[in-house]
Amino acid sequence: MNRIDIITDNPKQTMEIVLEDGTSFQLDIRYVDNQSGWFYSITYGDFELLNRRVVNSPNMIRMFRTVIPFGLSCIVNDGQEPVFIEDFKNGRAKLYTLNEEDVALAETVVARVD
Amino acid sequence: MTDINASPNSNIRENISRIPNLIENVVNQYIVRPTGNPNIEGISGFVFDVLGPETVFLDSEITDHYVENNTTVQDHIALKPERFSLTGYVGELADLLPNSALSVLKTVQSLSSIGGALPTFTDQATQIYGKVAGELSKVGQVINQARNIYGIFSDKNTASTKQQKAYLFFYQIWKSRQLCDIETPFGILKNMAVESVQARQNEGTNIISDFSISFKKIRKASTIQFSLLPSPGRAQNIISESVNNGQTSGPEVANTLLTQTFSSEE
Numbered sequence: 001m002n003r004i005d006i007i008t009d010n011p012k013q014t015m016e017i018v019l020e021d022g023t024s025f026q027l028d029i030r031y032v033d034n035q036s037g038w039f040y041s042i043t044y045g046d047f048e049l050l051n052r053r054v055v056n057s058p059n060m061i062r063m064f065r066t067v068i069p070f071g072l073s074c075i076v077n078d079g080q081e082p083v084f085i086e087d088f089k090n091g092r093a094k095l096y097t098l099n100e101e102d103v104a105l106a107e108t109v110v111a112r113v114d
Numbered sequence: 115m116t117d118i119n120a121s122p123n124s125n126i127r128e129n130i131s132r133i134p135n136l137i138e139n140v141v142n143q144y145i146v147r148p149t150g151n152p153n154i155e156g157i158s159g160f161v162f163d164v165l166g167p168e169t170v171f172l173d174s175e176i177t178d179h180y181v182e183n184n185t186t187v188q189d190h191i192a193l194k195p196e197r198f199s200l201t202g203y204v205g206e207l208a209d210l211l212p213n214s215a216l217s218v219l220k221t222v223q224s225l226s227s228i229g230g231a232l233p234t235f236t237d238q239a240t241q242i243y244g245k246v247a248g249e250l251s252k253v254g255q256v257i258n259q260a261r262n263i264y265g266i267f268s269d270k271n272t273a274s275t276k277q278q279k280a281y282l283f284f285y286q287i288w289k290s291r292q293l294c295d296i297e298t299p300f301g302i303l304k305n306m307a308v309e310s311v312q313a314r315q316n317e318g319t320n321i322i323s324d325f326s327i328s329f330k331k332i333r334k335a336s337t338i339q340f341s342l343l344p345s346p347g348r349a350q351n352i353i354s355e356s357v358n359n360g361q362t363s364g365p366e367v368a369n370t371l372l373t374q375t376f377s378s379e380e
Contacts (some may be wrong), residue, residue, distance in 0.1 A: 001366070001367050001371065001372070002363055002364035002365065002367065003364045003365050003367050004364045005362070005364055006359040006360060006364075008357070010354070011351035011352075011354050012354055013356060013357050013358075013359050014356050014359065015358070015359040015362065016360070016362075017362065017363065017364070018361060018362065018363040020363075024361070029355070030356075032351075033348035040253075056346060058372050073372065074324075075371065075375050077183055085351075093227035094366060096371075097363075098369075101369070101371045102372065105369050105372055106372055109372055109376040110371070
């Protein structure tokens with residue numbers, strides 16, 4: 001689980017996130033004032049995921065956990081949602097990449113199977 | 115023979131030559147023929163036999179916005195299009211003022227000349243007179259090229275009475291949504307469309323009709339192109355360029371953060 005610490009308060013940002021296995025994916029995020037929220041897009045090889053809202057979640061892309069070998073988590077300090085353009089800059093909200101072990105751990109948080 | 119091109123006569127000749135061009139330029143800027151008496155232009159060329167009241171309406175919509183202390187503030191003024199209404203009479207027989215200049219001309223043209231009494235002119239004066247007469251005929255040709263709306267529409271009807279012709283004229287400009295240039299006592303109104311026409315013949319006569327017509331100015335929207343840059347606030351964020359933050363794998367964090375954060379609600 002690695003924290004993406006290069007997000008600023010710029011309304012449109014793009015970055016390349018390097019994974020543990022040496023591969024990388026492109027992360028585009030943008031802030032939409034009218035929606036009071038952040039939106040992200042992921043490009044990983046042929047896999048493309050566009051314009052999904054950043055929400056407080058252990059794994060925002062858990063439905064693709066069998067398709068891609070990583071996850072993306074967003075944790076907001078106060079338990080609410082990232083709604084301000086400064087949220088990632090001032091640390092109120094943080095984004096994390098999850099490896100396969102982290103994705104499995106996140107599943108235990110999301111759905112408990114007895 | 116005297117050369118009329120020599121100064122100062124050459125200036126006179128040049129000025130005379132410019133007259134047709136001047137008239138042509140003026141004529142082509144008008145739909146309505148610009149010549150004639152003040153009332154001859156009328157409504158795109160149509161002139162009533164007797165003019166009634168003419169009224170121009172300049173209205174604006176001023177909003178009332180009620181505030182806390184039970185008074186109103188007026189901070190919007192919307193200008194309505196100009197409107198014009200007039201009433202006129204059309205009769206089968208009209209007693210119009212004689213055109214005195216025309217009658218004098220006809221009288222002069224009917225007189226025969228008496229050779230011995232004719233004045234004598236120098237060759238120079240005769241040539242200038244000939245030049246003026248030549249240019250004058252060109253002016254007449256140019257003016258006759260100018261057609262007015264009334265002339266165009268009046269060609270299309272076969273009415274036998276003046277009242278019918280007047281009605282058909284207004285009916286046609288109303289039905290065809292024709293924009294008119296109207297001469298009023300207060301100035302020329304352009305791009306006026308017929309808003310209503312009332313043609314009325316009273317029970318006491320069948321040779322006079324009165325028409326009440328109102329016009330409304332047509333104002334059309336036009337497109338404007340402008341740049342969004344620089345834009346304030348939200349618009350600035352939408353149109354801003356994407357910033358490349360580079361490459362990172364990020365500092366490693368213990369994954370117990372997941373369980374601590376999302377299991378704490380229990």
